[in-house]
Amino acid sequence: MSANLSAGPRTEEGKAKSSQNARKHGLSAESIPADLCPVFNTLRNELHSQCRPDGPLEEIFFDKLVTARWNMLRALDFQNELYDRSDGPDPITHPGRCPSVAPPSRCP
Numbered sequence: 338m339s340a341n342l343s344a345g346p347r348t349e350e351g352k353a354k355s356s357q358n359a360r361k362h363g364l365s366a367e368s369i370p371a372d373l374c375p376v377f378n379t380l381r382n383e384l385h386s387q388c389r390p391d392g393p394l395e396e397i398f399f400d401k402l403v404t405a406r407w408n409m410l411r412a413l414d415f416q417n418e419l420y421d422r423s424d425g426p427d428p429i430t431h432p433g434r435c436p437s438v439a440p441p442s443r444c445p
Contacts (some may be wrong), residue, residue, distance in 0.1 A: 369407075377407060 346355045369377045381403050388397040 380407060380410075 343346065346352045384403055385407065388395075388399055388402070390396045
């Protein structure tokens, strides 16, 4: 019943703004921005040479692996960017930046 009470955007302006919510971070994007394609392709090629998927089923799993890894790197990149912009430590990630992986913007 609460779904009936739920009110999404009602005005055309609100609907237009709401339709762009996923574009803010790009984690649910259907395609990779052109400037990040070389980084994505490098990641995919490196993982492919290590995993060497054999057959259609393994290719499906491999594609899911690449997508998951890419999204994790992007999320860490955004997290680090937010931390860099903040005035103090992030209460979620305290004491600082995530050093465990190189975000895509810092890939060779």
